[in-house]
Amino acid sequence: MFLTVNIGSSSLRLGWHDGEAGSATTAPFDGKGGATVLSRHIGQFIEAQGNATPTAVCHRIVHAGAAYGESCFIDDKVVAAIKANSPLAPLHNPLALELIEACRALFGAAVPQVAVFDSAFSHNMPDYAALYAIPARLGIRRLGFHGIAHHLMWQAAVKRNPQARRVISLQLGSGASACAVRDGRAVDTSMGFTPLEGLMMNSRCGDIDPGVLLYLQQEKGLSVSEIEDLLNRRSGLHGVSGGNTSLKDLLLLDDDQSKLAVDMYCYRIRKYVGAYVAALGGLDAIVIGGGIGEHLPEIRRRCFDGLAFLGVEMDDCRNASCDGSGGVISAPQSNVTVEVVVLDENRFMADEAARLFAQPAR
Incomplete structure (x- = not known):
């Protein structure tokens, strides 16, 4: 059973995925109220699911830098990378960090959290498209975002x-x-x-x-x-x-x-x-x-x-x-x-979490 948490520019989309069945809700969110409001939305959604504890919580993360090209379990290193890249995604990354913390407070540290990166689909773009015409020593390249949506549309x-x-x-x-x-x-x-x-x-x-x-x-x-x-x-x-x-x-x-x-x-x-x-x-x-x-x-x-x-x-x-x-x-x-195409990003996120859990070693 996976809880998916998808924060956008103007809404918070939550999904509950139990095999083929599931439920979802979308709550308007203008960025005000921070972790308190986010936690309340999640708590109300979980209550509607009978207060069940998820196997994992899966977050859409805009990006955590060029080093993260695939979905992964969230640990302190990942949190630090999301935070370090917040100035590059100021409308999303700070809220994603608040959501990670809110879910940790709601479910405890024993419930794993997963990051699905919106930059993953374009992670391997050819260099001639990904690089800017500035000195390479600066380490700046185009990452691309909305990757979940573009993957689903393809x-x-x-x-x-x-x-x-x-x-x-x-x-x-x-x-x-x-x-x-x-x-x-x-x-x-x-x-x-x-x-x-x-x-x-x-x-x-x-x-x-x-x-x-x-x-x-x-x-x-x-x-x-x-x-x-x-x-x-x-x-x-x-x-x-x-x-x-x-x-x-x-x-x-x-x-x-x-x-x-x-x-x-x-x-x-x-x-x-x-x-x-x-x-x-x-x-x-x-x-x-x-x-x-x-x-x-x-x-x-x-x-x-x-x-x-x-x-x-x-x-x-x-x-x-x-x-x-x-x-x-x-x-x-x-x-x-x-x-x-009507996109189901939350289903994709849940599938990514299931794929990570199916790997031999975590």
Whole structure:
């Protein structure tokens, strides 16, 4: 029996997995209240399971540095690595540490805890994609994130079409990322050394000229902490629209800034799709996941408009009817299959925990 704990940018998702059966809940969480609120959510969920003690608690961890490329049991060394990398994932790692501590307080040290790293799927990207054009002695490389989601989307593409060798997966939620996958291996991904790089997100900036950061510090007098807050919490849709992070709302608004925010969001996704077709040498499938990807047909339509020259042809009826459910949204004659997938990250995490327990020596 595994308890899965999945903290996102705006929610806490908990799962209880007992063989094939299981239950799950999602609680909104804005980062306030810390360990107290997190512990209360977990305690209420466990109470609903009859106060059973889990065999292990499995956490989604954004990353603990380049040394951790596979799921593992959490010990003091892993905790230290998560903490050391918290400045690189400030929206997630500190909360993950609080969740680990909350679960230790609830269940005791005898219940093992497992880390499933979101950077694992892109851990073995080729160096030409993973490295930055800065001195190698600095030891900085692109790690990539949303790996659980991208792994599941690649599996979905291959399940639908075993001949799909070149896949682009798009995780579109509060955070957003793209991944180019060839023959099951991530060859490039939009998030980098931190989750800031890449696509425009709810409150994160995505790609930005690093010279802007120097300008903000040297000419505008912003401190490092102010710049970190700006890029992680007050940019993206929030920054462009003037405070709104809901694409559903922005689509209904008629002011110029709201329209611009939507246009920028969709354009950047479309640009990455084009780049990744080049990286892959062609394209067989696009798979879309995440809350925005699942629930906003109009955003999907805008992202793929004009891509018929790449073999991507959308079916308006299929797309419009796919709201909160999975399914193919491309036209029957499309050379590239476009599919929406409802992801079960918690099931994947539980399977990873079971795999670790099945290994001969722990």
